[in-house]
Amino acid sequence: MSQTPSPIGLHKQLDAIWRTPPGLARLSSVNHTILGKRFMALALLFFAIGGLLSMLIRAQLATPNSAFLGPDIYNQIFTMHGTVMMFLFAIPMFEGFAIYMLPKLLGARDLAFPRLTAYGFWCYLFGGSILIIAMLAGVAPNGGWFMYTPLSSKPYTPGINADVWLLGITFVEISAVTAAIELFVTILKMRAPGMALTRMPLFAWYMLVTAGMMIIGFPPLILGSILLEMERAFHLPFFDPTRGGDPLLWQHLFWLFGHPEVYIIFLPAAGALSTIIPVFAQRPILGYRAIIAAIVAMAFLSFGLWVHHMFTVGIPHLALAFFSAASALVAIPTAVQIFAWIGTLASGKPRWDIPMLYVFGFFAVFVCGGLTGVMLAMVPFNTQAHDSYFVVAHLHYVLVGGFVFPMLAAIYYWLPHISGRQSLYRLSIPAFWLILIGFNLTFFLMHLTGLMGMPRRISTYPSNWGWDWLNLLSSVGGFILTMGFALVLADMVLQFRFGARFRRDPWQAGTLEWATATPPPSYNFAAIPHMDTRADQLRPARIGPTLAGGDGYLGFARNGEQETLAVDMMSGDAEQLIVLPRRSYLPLWTAMATASFFLALLFKLYWLAPFGALATLVLFLCWPIGLGSKSDRGPIDIGRGLAVPPDVEAPDNVTVLANRTALVMNGTLFASLLFGGLFLLVVAPNWQGSSAPTLPLWAGALAVVASLSAAGASAMAARRPGSVLPLRAGLVAAIALQVLALTLLALSMGALGDPTGHARQAVPFVTLGYAALHCGLGAIMAAHALWRHAQGYVSARRRTELVLARLWNGYAGGVVVLALGLVALLGLNGVAP
Amino acid sequence: MPLVRLVAGFVIWSAGFVVLYAVQALGCAYGWGDWHRPVLIGLYLLALAPLSWLAIPARAGAEEGPLHFAALWANRAALLAAVLIFMPVTFASLCV
Amino acid sequence: MFKPVALGATPLLLTGCTGALSTLDPAGPRAANLATLWWVMLYGSALLFALVIALFAMAYLRPAWVARITPVQWIVGGGLVLPIPILILLTGTALVLGEQLLPRGDAPLRFGAHAERWQWNFTYPDGREMSDDVLHIPAGQPIDVAVSSADVIHSFWVPRLGGKIDAIPGHENLIRLEADEPGTYWGQCAEYCGPGHDSMWFRIEAHTDEDFTALMEGGQ
Numbered sequence A: 001m002s003q004t005p006s007p008i009g010l011h012k013q014l015d016a017i018w019r020t021p022p023g024l025a026r027l028s029s030v031n032h033t034i035l036g037k038r039f040m041a042l043a044l045l046f047f048a049i050g051g052l053l054s055m056l057i058r059a060q061l062a063t064p065n066s067a068f069l070g071p072d073i074y075n076q077i078f079t080m081h082g083t084v085m086m087f088l089f090a091i092p093m094f095e096g097f098a099i100y101m102l103p104k105l106l107g108a109r110d111l112a113f114p115r116l117t118a119y120g121f122w123c124y125l126f127g128g129s130i131l132i133i134a135m136l137a138g139v140a141p142n143g144g145w146f147m148y149t150p151l152s153s154k155p156y157t158p159g160i161n162a163d164v165w166l167l168g169i170t171f172v173e174i175s176a177v178t179a180a181i182e183l184f185v186t187i188l189k190m191r192a193p194g195m196a197l198t199r200m201p202l203f204a205w206y207m208l209v210t211a212g213m214m215i216i217g218f219p220p221l222i223l224g225s226i227l228l229e230m231e232r233a234f235h236l237p238f239f240d241p242t243r244g245g246d247p248l249l250w251q252h253l254f255w256l257f258g259h260p261e262v263y264i265i266f267l268p269a270a271g272a273l274s275t276i277i278p279v280f281a282q283r284p285i286l287g288y289r290a291i292i293a294a295i296v297a298m299a300f301l302s303f304g305l306w307v308h309h310m311f312t313v314g315i316p317h318l319a320l321a322f323f324s325a326a327s328a329l330v331a332i333p334t335a336v337q338i339f340a341w342i343g344t345l346a347s348g349k350p351r352w353d354i355p356m357l358y359v360f361g362f363f364a365v366f367v368c369g370g371l372t373g374v375m376l377a378m379v380p381f382n383t384q385a386h387d388s389y390f391v392v393a394h395l396h397y398v399l400v401g402g403f404v405f406p407m408l409a410a411i412y413y414w415l416p417h418i419s420g421r422q423s424l425y426r427l428s429i430p431a432f433w434l435i436l437i438g439f440n441l442t443f444f445l446m447h448l449t450g451l452m453g454m455p456r457r458i459s460t461y462p463s464n465w466g467w468d469w470l471n472l473l474s475s476v477g478g479f480i481l482t483m484g485f486a487l488v489l490a491d492m493v494l495q496f497r498f499g500a501r502f503r504r505d506p507w508q509a510g511t512l513e514w515a516t517a518t519p520p521p522s523y524n525f526a527a528i529p530h531m532d533t534r535a536d537q538l539r540p541a542r543i544g545p546t547l548a549g550g551d552g553y554l555g556f557a558r559n560g561e562q563e564t565l566a567v568d569m570m571s572g573d574a575e576q577l578i579v580l581p582r583r584s585y586l587p588l589w590t591a592m593a594t595a596s597f598f599l600a601l602l603f604k605l606y607w608l609a610p611f612g613a614l615a616t617l618v619l620f621l622c623w624p625i626g627l628g629s630k631s632d633r634g635p636i637d638i639g640r641g642l643a644v645p646p647d648v649e650a651p652d653n654v655t656v657l658a659n660r661t662a663l664v665m666n667g668t669l670f671a672s673l674l675f676g677g678l679f680l681l682v683v684a685p686n687w688q689g690s691s692a693p694t695l696p697l698w699a700g701a702l703a704v705v706a707s708l709s710a711a712g713a714s715a716m717a718a719r720r721p722g723s724v725l726p727l728r729a730g731l732v733a734a735i736a737l738q739v740l741a742l743t744l745l746a747l748s749m750g751a752l753g754d755p756t757g758h759a760r761q762a763v764p765f766v767t768l769g770y771a772a773l774h775c776g777l778g779a780i781m782a783a784h785a786l787w788r789h790a791q792g793y794v795s796a797r798r799r800t801e802l803v804l805a806r807l808w809n810g811y812a813g814g815v816v817v818l819a820l821g822l823v824a825l826l827g828l829n830g831v832a833p
Numbered sequence B: 001m002p003l004v005r006l007v008a009g010f011v012i013w014s015a016g017f018v019v020l021y022a023v024q025a026l027g028c029a030y031g032w033g034d035w036h037r038p039v040l041i042g043l044y045l046l047a048l049a050p051l052s053w054l055a056i057p058a059r060a061g062a063e064e065g066p067l068h069f070a071a072l073w074a075n076r077a078a079l080l081a082a083v084l085i086f087m088p089v090t091f092a093s094l095c096v
Numbered sequence C: 001m002f003k004p005v006a007l008g009a010t011p012l013l014l015t016g017c018t019g020a021l022s023t024l025d026p027a028g029p030r031a032a033n034l035a036t037l038w039w040v041m042l043y044g045s046a047l048l049f050a051l052v053i054a055l056f057a058m059a060y061l062r063p064a065w066v067a068r069i070t071p072v073q074w075i076v077g078g079g080l081v082l083p084i085p086i087l088i089l090l091t092g093t094a095l096v097l098g099e100q101l102l103p104r105g106d107a108p109l110r111f112g113a114h115a116e117r118w119q120w121n122f123t124y125p126d127g128r129e130m131s132d133d134v135l136h137i138p139a140g141q142p143i144d145v146a147v148s149s150a151d152v153i154h155s156f157w158v159p160r161l162g163g164k165i166d167a168i169p170g171h172e173n174l175i176r177l178e179a180d181e182p183g184t185y186w187g188q189c190a191e192y193c194g195p196g197h198d199s200m201w202f203r204i205e206a207h208t209d210e211d212f213t214a215l216m217e218g219g220q
Helices: A007-018 A023-028 A032-061 A071-106 A114-136 A161-189 A202-234 A247-281 A288-304 A317-329 A331-346 A354-377 A379-385 A389-419 A428-451 A468-498 A540-548 A586-602 A609-622 A654-683 A697-719 A724-751 A759-790 A800-827 B002-029 B033-054 B068-090 C004-009 C012-017 C029-061 C064-068 C071-081 C083-101 C209-217
Strands: A562-567 A574-580 A636-639 A642-644 C110-116 C119-123 C134-138 C143-149 C154-157 C164-167 C173-177 C183-189 C201-207
Touching: A007 A540, A032 A071, A032 A114, A032 A468, A071 A114, A071 A161, A071 A202, A071 A247, A071 A389, A114 A161, A114 A586, A161 A202, A161 A586, A161 A654, A202 A247, A202 A288, A202 A654, A247 A288, A247 A331, A247 A354, A247 A389, A247 A654, A288 A317, A288 A331, A288 B002, A288 B068, A288 C071, A317 A331, A317 A354, A317 A379, A317 B002, A317 B068, A317 C083, A331 A354, A331 C029, A331 C071, A331 C083, A354 A379, A354 A389, A354 A428, A354 C029, A354 C083, A379 A428, A379 C029, A379 C083, A379 C164, A389 A428, A389 A468, A428 A468, A574 A636, A574 A642, A586 A609, A609 A759, A654 A759, A654 A800, A654 B002, A697 A724, A697 A759, A697 A800, A724 A759, A724 A800, A759 A800, B002 B033, B002 B068, B033 B068, B068 C083, C029 C064, C029 C083, C071 C083, C110 C134, C110 C154, C110 C164, C119 C134, C134 C143, C134 C209, C143 C154, C143 C164, C164 C173, C201 C209
Parallel strands: C110 C143, C134 C201
Antiparallel strands: A562 A574, A636 A642, C110 C119, C143 C173, C154 C164, C154 C183, C183 C201
16 A cells, blocks of 8 residues: 555456456356346347247248147247246346446446345346246246236146246346345445435436336235245135135236336436437536436336226226326326437537447337327227237337337447457448338337237237238348347457457546446456546546556555445445455355255245255355454545445445345335235125134234334344343344244134135235244344354444344334234225125 | 435325325225215325425425435426326226 | 218228228227227327437437527426427326216116137127127117126227227126127137137127117027
8 A cells, every 4th residue: 555556566466356267266256247247148148039939929920820830839939038028138138237337337346245146147047047948848938928817827827837937037036136236225335435426427327216116116026926826836815716816916916017117127228328328419418417307207107007007907997097197197207308318419519320320229219119108008099909919019119119229229339348349330230220120110010910900919810800911021020120130249249359459438438437447357446536526527538547557545455355435325425445255156056045946846846945945045144154344443544545444334334225125125025915915805806705814813912012022122232232241132032032923923824714715814824924934034133143243243333233133123023013914904894895 | 315305206196196096996895985086086185285395496495405406306296297197086987 | 871071081091901800990989989099199199209300310410490409498398398288188188088988877788798718608688698709789879798707817809899898707897889880890809818819709790770679589
C-alpha cells in the first residue's frame, strides 16, 4: 500500500487472488464474469433448441391435413417450445446479462454472493437438462406452457410428462430466485462510492425494479407448481373440482406470475436500450427521472393485469373491467419510455451503427405488439381473439420485439466487451433484414389467421377454413427468420475468431463497464473509482488507465483476500469493506444434492427425497464455515484516506438485507397460499356439505404461544450480543420452543381429517405443514447462531447470525399465527351459498 | 425512506386493487345485493384520499430529498391509475 | 335479410377475410359489433404506428422543427397527452359495449353445451339432450348457451355469431349469441384440451321461427 506497484504488477497480484484456474477447477468458479457468460451461452443454446422446435411446428402447419407429426408429438413440441423460450432462454438470458454486467456498471468487483450465483447456474443447467432429456426420451410435458389443470392433473396426464415440467421448472426457478435476491442486494449496496441512487445508470434502475418484481412475481408460480405436484403425487386436492378444488386457482396463480413475467423480461431489455440509445444519440438520456417513475408505474401496474389472460373464464364484468383498464393504462409508462428514447435521438446528434439497426427493429416490432396488446385488453374483442393465432402473433411481437431485438442490439454493442474484439460487420446487416422480414412474414399474417378463426395449439387443420395460404407463408417466413439467426450466430463466432482488437471504449460510451480492460480481468477494476457525476456520463477511456494504475479505492492486493466495497443504500457513501468468499466446489455439490431431491420426486422414489433435501440443507450449513472473523478489526483503510469497518461488523450488511429480501419473497409465497385457501372457500364448487377440518384447539393455541415465545427469545438474544449467558439462554430457548411448536403443528396436521378427501382438509394440511417447516427453520437458524457464537464468530459488533436468527424466528411466529387463522376460518360454517 | 416514497402511491394502489377485487368477489359469493355497489364506491373514494395527498407537490417535504421528482410523478401516476382503473365500480355489472 | 349497407361499408380487405370460422365475416349483431370494434382499433393503431416510425425517422432526418421539441414536450406530449385520451375513450367504449353483450335482462331461450373430450353434447330448452355435434337454434333472436365441461377445460367458440366462453369443470358459464339469418355456423373448441383438440368441431344450425318450432315439436 505504501509503494504502489506498476499496473502490470498490480494486475498480477490481483489476478492471483481472483482468477479461476484452468482445467477441472473451472467447476469451482464463482466469478460473476465467468458465470454471466455461462448463463448467456447456455441460454443461447436453449434458444437454438427452442428455435428448432419452432421449425418443426412451422413444418407441421405449413400445409393442411399434415401427417408430419401426430398430435402426441406435436403437443410435446409446442409445449416445449414455449417452455424453453420463456423459462430456459428469456429469463436466464437477462439474468446472465445482468450477472455479467451489473458489477462492472456499478463499480464492484463481484456480486454480493458469488457462490449463490454458481449454485443458481448449476440449478439452471440441471433443471434445464431434465426437460431436454425428457423430450429426447419422448416424455416431454404436453399440457401447453401454462399447464392448465385439470388437463395437467393426474387423470388426464397420467404419465411423467407434467411432473417433468413442474419439477424441472421449479428446479430452474431456484436460479431465478437466487439471482433476484442477489441482484437486488448488489444494486442497493455494492456500488462505487459516491454513486448515490440518483446517480446510478438507468440499466441499474431497470434491474433493481426487475429484481423487485421477481421477488414478488415468482413465488405464486412456485407455490402453484408445488401444489399441483402434491395433487399429482399425493392426491391432495387443490385444483380438482370434484373434491373442492378449482382449476381456476391454477390460472390465477400461474398468471399472477405469468403476466408480470412479460414485464420482467421486457424491463432488462428496455434497460439495455436506455443504455445504448444515448451512446448513439451522443447525448445523455432524456427524462432520466421520468423514466424511473415510469418503470415503477409499469412494475406495479403489471401486477394488475393477470386476469386479462382469463377474460373468457366467466368472471363478472366489473372484475374484468379492473384488469381491462389496468392493461390499457400500462401502455402509458411504455409510451413515456418510447418517447424518451425517440426524444433522446431527436435532440442529440444521432450516429447510425449496427446496434441502432437492431434498435430500429425493436421500435418497429415492439410498437406493433404494444398496439395489439391494447386491442386484446378490450374485453369484447378479447372474447374473439383469445386463444386464437391473433394472440400467438401478439405475444411474439411483444417478446421478440421487446426482448430479442434489444438483446441482438445488446449483443452487437457489448460482445466486443466480452470478446475483446470488434465485429467486422459483414453479416449483421443481411442478418438484420432476414430477421425483420422473416419475422413479419411469419407473425404479421398470424393476426389475420387468428381473426379468420384458427385456434392455437391445433396440430393440423382441414383445408376448408381459408387458412392454407396464410399458414404456408408463415412457415416460409419462419425459415427466413431462422436463416437470419444463423447468420447472427456465424457473425458472433467470426467475431471471437477474427474480430479486430481494440484499446478501450470503442463506442465512446458513458458507462463504467467500458473502463475495464477487454476482455475484462477477473477482478474487474484494479481500483474502485469515486463517482462525482451521474454514472452514465463518464469518460471510460480516461478513467480506465487511472484505475488500472491503482488510483482509487482498494487499489491494492491485501492479505490474499477478495475485497470490494459496500455503500450506503441512498447516498452511496463508502460504508463497509466486503471480503468475498473464494472459489469453491460447494455450490456444485449443493446443486447436485438438490438435483437428487428433484430426481427422487420425479421418479417417485419418495423415500429418497427427504435424504436429498437433508443433504442439501447440510451442505448449505457448510457454506459459512471459515467465513467471517473471530476478532473485531475496526475500521480498515480502503484508500483515498478513508477507513470503513468490515461488513461483518456493520449492522445492515448484505447478508442481512438478502435475508430480509428472501423473507419478503417467502412471505409472498405464503400470502399466495392464504389467497388460494380463501379463493377456494369463496369460489370453488362442491364445498356445500363438506366437513370442516378438526383442529385440537389446545395444540393450536400452544403452538402459537411457543412459536411467538421463540421469536421473543431470539430477539432477546440479538439485543444482548455482548453477554454470553442471556444470549445462549435465548437461543437455546428459541430452539426448544420452535421444536415444540413444530411437534404440535405436526400433531394438528394428523388430526385434521383425511387431506386427500377435500380441499377443506388439504389446504389446512399444507398451510400447517408450511408453518411447521418454518418453525424448523427458525430452530435451525437459532442453532446456527449458537454454533457460530461457540466458535467465536459472534461478538457485540459481529452479530449478523443473531439478526438472522431473530428474523427467521420472528417470521416463523407470524406464519404460525396466520396459518392457524386460516385453518380456523376454513373450519367455520362460512361456505358460500 | 426516499425509496419508500417512490413506491408509496403504487403500494396504496395495489392494496386498493386487491381489496376492491376481493370485495367484488365476496359480495357476489355471499349475495350482498344492494349494499354491494355502495361499499365498493366507498372503498374507491377511500383509496383516492391518501393518493391525492401524495400527489400534491406543495405538501411539506414533497419537494425535498434525492428522488422527490420521480417519487412525485410515480405517485401522481398511481392516483391517475386508481381514478381510472377503479372507476368501473360506479357502473359495471357486479356479478354477471 | 341481405344487408347491402353493411356490406358496402366494409372495407375491400374484407373480401379476403370471409370463411366459415372468420370473425371478420360476422353473421349476427354481436359478432358484427366485435368486428366493428376491431376495424376501428386497426385503423387507429395503423395511424399510431405510422406516427412512431415517422418520429423515429425524423430523429435521424433532423428537420429543424424536430430539433426544437424540448425534452418535456417529448415526454409529456408523447407519453401522456397522446395516449391518455385515446386509452380512456377506447376502454370506456369497450366497457359499455361489454355491458351490452352480457347475458342478462330478459331471459331468452336457454340451451346447454356440455363438453367432453372431444365432443359437444347439447341440451334444449325443453330438456332434451343430443350429442351429434349440432345445435339447432332459432335465427333472428338472442339465445343463451350454458357451457360446462365433464373433464378438462374447453372453450365454446362460434366466431361468426360472437365471442367465446370457456367450459370449465365445476362451473357453468353463460354466453349470449344471435344469428341474423337461418344457416349453418361452424364452431370449435378454442382451449387446448389434449390430443383430440384439433377436431372438436360443432355446428350451429339456425332456423326460421316456424322451422325451429316445428323441429322442437317434431321431437327430433
